[in-house]
Amino acid sequence: MLQELLTKIENKEYTIGIAGLGYVGLPLMWTFHERGMPVIGYDIDQNKVDCLNSGTPYIKHLGEEMMGKLAKSERCDSTTDFSRLKEADCILMCVPTPLNHHREPDMTYVEQTTRTVSQNMRKGQLVILESTTYPGTTEELIIPILEEGSGLSAETDFYVAYSPEREDPGNENFNTAKIPKVVGAHGEDALKLACALYDTAIVQTVPVSDCKTAEAVKLTENIFRSVNIAMVNELKVIYQAMGIDVHEVLDAAGTKPFGFMKFTPGPGLGGHCIPIDPFYLTWKAREVEQPTRFIELAGEINTDMPRYVIRKTLEAMNHHKKALNGSKVLLVGLAYKPNVDDDRESPTYKLMELFEEMGAEVSYYDSYVPKIKPSREYAHYAGRESVNWDKDTISKFDAVVISTNHGDINYSELGEWASCIVDTRNAMNGYATKEGQLFKA
Structure with a gap:
């Protein structure tokens, strides 16, 4: 079963399924489609599915040309029918992970999507979560739901990995295909499959030891940005009180070729x-x-x-x-x-x-x-x-x-x-x- 799926991936004969067609899922759909793979998009939002099938843009910066090509392509299909998940060899879950009113993780979308996937799985599939989340989510939440709902066993009947999205909407220098992909997995077989999958469409894969490490990587990247933005926001308040233009300060500091990274308040x-x-x-x-x-x-x-x-x-x-x-x-x-x-x-x-x-x-x-x-x-x-x-x-x-x-x-x-x-x-x-x-x- 492992070798069969691995051969499919390496020969680019697999079908990719993407659950969630928003700011992460839609660029992924385009990236795999551009590399020649059949792609099926799944979403509970009928409007998104209709827009995709008609070529109508619903995310402005991705443009009309991309949507038009996806709509006309015989290798691209979008649906609200999640029973069609069985048609995919590899399933990427790209759903929101917001906070609740107590600033705690709201895993509703992830849990609901995982349950839906579990009820429509077949043996031999690779399931990858791309949503940003806390360390331990894949092992502690995703795999138990998948096993309970499908009656199958991870590593034996199907494979599970985690690869955090790194989208930067509107960045013309880096699209999905050009951003290295961090990959962690549940077991060596799943890691081999996940890396092979992304190698067919992404510039570089960066394997790490397990899922929770990959989950921690994404949090670290964004915590780094949050802390540094907070620093320049605080500096802005202080410098304005002193009659100093913080932007002039940051522009000048940004000329240092080492030891400084410019953030903007x-x-x-x-x-x-x-x-x-x-x-x-x-x-x-x-x-x-x-x-x-x-x-x-x-x-x-x-x-x-x-x-x-x-x-x-x-x-x-x-x-x-x-x-x-x-x-x-x-x-x-x-x-x-x-x-x-x-x-x-x-x-x-x-x-x-x-x-x-x-x-x-x-x-x-x-x-x-x-x-x-x-x-x-x-x-x-x-x-x-x-x-x-x-x-x-x-x-x-x-x-x-x-x-x-x-x-x-x-x-x-x-x-x-x-x-x-x-x-x-x-x-x-x-x-x-x-x-x-x-x-x-």
Whole structure:
């Protein structure tokens, strides 16, 4: 059974199944398809399946060309029928792993998907979890569910591995195929299969000793980013109090060819990884009675940044002799990072809530997110639409807060039209502004 599947993979005669067609699953589908493999995508969202089968983009930065090719290809199929999981030789699970209201791991999506896979498995398949999670998930949660639901045994009847996603939406220099793949597995046979699988589509595989090590790798990568972003966010607050431009400091420090890596401050953390992943480790660390003070401190600093933006906006409006209560505030940028339509965990949502709590009338502008989709935490904003970008619209706001520095925003026009600009991203650097108009936050 092992040799049969290994031969299929090495000869590129296997079928890949991808459960979850979002920001991770869809690029994986494209990557394996481009390498010539038949791909079946599975999702509970009928709209995503319909979009894939019709070639309609639902993730903007991935583009129309990719979706069109997938829709027309005889090697690509998408479905909500999970009974078709048996058609796949290798199954990749790419589902969300959010936090609950107590900042603890919410494994609902992973558990439900794993149960569905277990009820539709056959012997000889390779199952790989790609979702970011705490160390021990694959061994302690995934394998028992798969074995119980299928009546089969891991290592004997099927194979299990873990390989964390490393997507960076909108990064034109690194797509899925160009990012090395860390792989851990349940047993040597599963590791051999998983590495062979990714070798057919990814530039490099990086095998590690087991699943929990691979799970820890992804958390470490994002904790590293969280801690360093917290550091520059704290430096921003300190240096601004001293009359020092933190961005000038970081640009200069970034010229050092060794021993320094530049991170950029902002209004808080966004995306599905950095605001969430560190807390998967802090939660798991309690099990072994180990403190995570450094990680938690970074989380506190980053979580407080939207409130710092509010305070700076209050100062800006006070300079214009206006109260925040009753004023009109425009948030420029809803996506969590520039030039993508990914608004997951965006700090702009927190800014919306805080401004509204203080009595402001809040709107947003974002060409990448023209209309807010339903989400778990911010369902009350679903359906709200971006304002138009024109002089009559922008000039009516008492304050404009730049929360995401998209490349398609005309900052020269913003400088002409807005009376008060609070810049959290240094986006107005180099653009002409009037005296008393621009405030950095």
